[in-house]
Amino acid sequence: MAVPxxxxxALSPYPLIxxxxxxxxxxxxxLAAQKLVLRDGDILVYAQKVISKxxxxxxxxxxxxxxxxxIELSKQVEKDPRLVELILSESQEVVRAVPNVLIVRHRxxxxxxNAGIDASNVDExxxxxxVLLLPENPDRSAxxxxxxxxxxxxxxxxxxxxxxxGRAWRMGTVGTAIGSAGLATVIDMRGTVDLFGRQLxxxxxxxxxxxxAAASMVQGQAGEGTPVVLVRGLAWAESSDDxxxxxxxxxxxxxx
Amino acid sequence: MAVPxxxxxALSPYPLIxxxxxxxxxxxxxLAAQKLVLRDGDILVYAQKVISKxxxxxxxxxxxxxxxxxIELSKQVEKDPRLVELILSESQEVVRAVPNVLIVRHRxxxxxxNAGIDASNVDExxxxxxVLLLPENPDRSAxxxxxxxxxxxxxxxxxxxxxxxGRAWRMGTVGTAIGSAGLATVIDMRGTVDLFGRQLxxxxxxxxxxxxAAASMVQGQAGEGTPVVLVRGLAWAESSDDxxxxxxxxxxxxxx
Numbered sequence: 001m002a003v004p005x006x007x008x009x010a011l012s013p014y015p016l017i018x019x020x021x022x023x024x025x026x027x028x029x030x031l032a033a034q035k036l037v038l039r040d041g042d043i044l045v046y047a048q049k050v051i052s053k054x055x056x057x058x059x060x061x062x063x064x065x066x067x068x069x070x071i072e073l074s075k076q077v078e079k080d081p082r083l084v085e086l087i088l089s090e091s092q093e094v095v096r097a098v099p100n101v102l103i104v105r106h107r108x109x110x111x112x113x114n115a116g117i118d119a120s121n122v123d124e125x126x127x128x129x130x131v132l133l134l135p136e137n138p139d140r141s142a143x144x145x146x147x148x149x150x151x152x153x154x155x156x157x158x159x160x161x162x163x164x165x166g167r168a169w170r171m172g173t174v175g176t177a178i179g180s181a182g183l184a185t186v187i188d189m190r191g192t193v194d195l196f197g198r199q200l201x202x203x204x205x206x207x208x209x210x211x212x213a214a215a216s217m218v219q220g221q222a223g224e225g226t227p228v229v230l231v232r233g234l235a236w237a238e239s240s241d242d243x244x245x246x247x248x249x250x251x252x253x254x255x256x
Numbered sequence: 257m258a259v260p261x262x263x264x265x266a267l268s269p270y271p272l273i274x275x276x277x278x279x280x281x282x283x284x285x286x287l288a289a290q291k292l293v294l295r296d297g298d299i300l301v302y303a304q305k306v307i308s309k310x311x312x313x314x315x316x317x318x319x320x321x322x323x324x325x326x327i328e329l330s331k332q333v334e335k336d337p338r339l340v341e342l343i344l345s346e347s348q349e350v351v352r353a354v355p356n357v358l359i360v361r362h363r364x365x366x367x368x369x370n371a372g373i374d375a376s377n378v379d380e381x382x383x384x385x386x387v388l389l390l391p392e393n394p395d396r397s398a399x400x401x402x403x404x405x406x407x408x409x410x411x412x413x414x415x416x417x418x419x420x421x422g423r424a425w426r427m428g429t430v431g432t433a434i435g436s437a438g439l440a441t442v443i444d445m446r447g448t449v450d451l452f453g454r455q456l457x458x459x460x461x462x463x464x465x466x467x468x469a470a471a472s473m474v475q476g477q478a479g480e481g482t483p484v485v486l487v488r489g490l491a492w493a494e495s496s497d498d499x500x501x502x503x504x505x506x507x508x509x510x511x512x
Contacts, residue, residue: 003290004266004474004482012259034259096510103510111425164459168424168511169367169504172442172462174469176426186428203420206428207473213430214470217463217490218260226260234473248425254352254359255424255511 006233009036010218010226017049017227019056024148027228036230040156043234044149045215047227048116048134048163048178051141057133059086077102083117083131090115090133095256103166106134109247110178112165135161138179139242146181158182158236161243162212162219168255175216177208177243184239185209185246206246207236262489265292266474266482273305273483275312280404283484292486296412299490300405301471303483304372304390304419304434307397313389315342333358339373339387346371346389351512359422362390365503366434368421391417394435395498402437414438414492417499418468418475424511431472433464433499440495441465441502462502463492 011030017023023046031038052058066074066081070088074081078099088094091104095111106115116134135141138161146159161179166172177185185208215229250256267286273279279302287294308314322330322337326344330337334355344350347360351367362371372390391397394417402415417435422428433441441464471485506512 003268004264006264006474008260008262008264008470010260098510101510164461167462169509170432170462170465171502171504172460172465174430174462174465204428205420205472206423206426206430209426209428209430210469210473213466214264214473216461217466217470218262246427248427253425254354254357 004233004235006214006231008214008218009034009230009232011036011228011230012226014050014226014228016225017053019054019058021054023050023054023145024152027145027149028152030228031230038149038153038155038157039232041232041234041236042155043158043160043183043211043231043236044145045160045162045175045211045219045229045231046142046145046179047219048138048161049118049132050227051135051138051161051179052132055135055141057135058130059133061086061129061131073097073102079114083114086131086133087115087117090117108134108138108178109244110165110176112163116163116178134163134178139181139244140179142179142181142242156182156238160208160211160215162215164216175209175212175214175219177212177246180208180241180243182238183208183211183236183241185241185243187237208241208243209246260489260491262470262487264470264474265290265486265488267292267484267486268482270306270482270484272481273309275310275314277310279306279310279401280408283401283405284408286484287486294405294409294411294413295488297488297490297492298411299414299416299439299467299487299492300401301416301418301431301467301475301485301487302398302401302435303475304394304417305374305388306483307391307394307417307435308388311391311397313391314386315389317342317385317387329353329358339370342373342387342389343371346373364390364394364434365500366421366432368419372419372434390419390434395437395500396435398435398437398498412438412494416464416467416471418471420472431465431468431470431475433468433502436464436497436499438494439464439467439492439497441497441499443493464497464499465502 061082064082066085070085071081074084096103142159162175164173165176187205189203317338320338322341326341327337330340352359398415418431420429421432443461445459
């Protein structure tokens with residue numbers, strides 16, 4: 001078997017994205033400028049922000065009128081009540097609320113801070129008046145980009161959309177998948193044998209989350225402007241999985 | 257600035273490790289066999305199991321006499337009472353206990369299932385009679401390997417020890433750092449400016465966890481026997497950080 005050897009390359013430069021921009025065409029142009037030609041097996045990882053921007057998910061806080069629930073909660077978490085209103089509108093429920101921290105279950109199931117709404121790297125954001133919501137449906141976004149890239153190149157590709165998530169019990173954020181198309185996002189290892197031929201009892205690998213974290217290493221540093229990353233050389237299984245497969249069903253949740 | 261371009265290469269073949277084996281010498285031999293020469297900036301990521309094996313952390317379940325607490329708990333979690341005794345002996349406290357799931361706070365602070373004790377890929381493990389504990393002090397293990405590799409090569413290196421952790425709210429495990437030497441494991445982004453020059457409010461990156469997840473993509477698949485991975489080309493800051501910096505202090509823990 002070939003030695004596993006994976007390359008993670010940022011597409012750089014990658015232009016600033018505005019509403020309506022065609023991410024497929026922009027990605028192909030960025031690849032071409034870098035003399036990269038897509039191959040079968042390539043994975044493109046997109047930071048959530050470029051997807052959200054292209055889909056027009058920028059919201060002016062001035063347009064938001066907070067309700068009483070948001071006003072009450074905003075005192076508890078010491079955040080702008082208009083932002084809290086937006087967070088609640090994107091959420092199923094509040095998971096934890098303490099000063100400076102508002103952790104929710106996003107309408108798509110993800111447990112994360114502020115429903116993933118962010119004020120950094122949003123242009124025209126004078127005095128933080130504009131914020132950016134997560135894409136409406138990041139799995140659909142991934143699927144559409146995958147279709148577009150595959151159509152243009154004829155290659156067997158996968159597309160992952162990642163965001164930076166905080167974790168219970170751990171410091172710091174890590175890149176985590178909120179959208180995916182093409183690959184098995186969770187790898188079920190049950191029935192696989194270990195080095196000594198014994199069956200593994202219970203190991204699922206959060207594969208698309210590992211890919212997201214790996215991409216985040218190079219997207220990472222906020223000022224760098226490299227939101228799109230090519231992951232090349234990684235073996236993956238084709239699947240209709242999406243990123244919701246990575247969300248633990250609530251009836252299996254030990255940390256409500 | 258150079259385009260971020262990171263290479264993740266499994267050392268393959270990597271031999272099966274026994275107690276007392278010199279991981280520095282074995283790693284250098286594996287690199288040489290692959291015609292890889294270490295360079296400044298290289299990061300070596302070790303799966304916990306090879307460290308534990310070399311340090312003789314294999315325990316025979318037959319040698320364990322479970323106490324009453326372990327016997328009681330074993331009924332609740334439906335696990336071998338001797339294994340539960342070992343898990344408790346490696347833990348500060350039980351975080352969650354339900355059938356088939358025992359999540360604890362390890363004595364080193366990590367919140368994980370079964371205190372990281374594993375029965376897979378342990379040889380002589382007929383009928384699962386042997387299990388493998390986490391290294392006694394994975395940060396110290398990382399430091400020692402780093403010293404040895406640096407001494408042999410003269411290079412500025414970092415070493416990370418990873419293990420597969422489950423997560424709250426998410427399906428599947430991801431590679432997570434339990435030991436680290438040489439690099440800043442948590443990157444504090446406060447004060448950094450975004451693309452539009454505004455200061456980021458609060459973003460710490462769990463950098464060594466992202467590195468661990470990235471390495472896990474290629475170590476991953478249990479039967480493959482590639483526990484050691486070279487990460488090349490990633491920019492990192494030299495630091496005396498260790499992996500305990502990634503453990504959220506209990507007074508900041510929202511999910512006890």
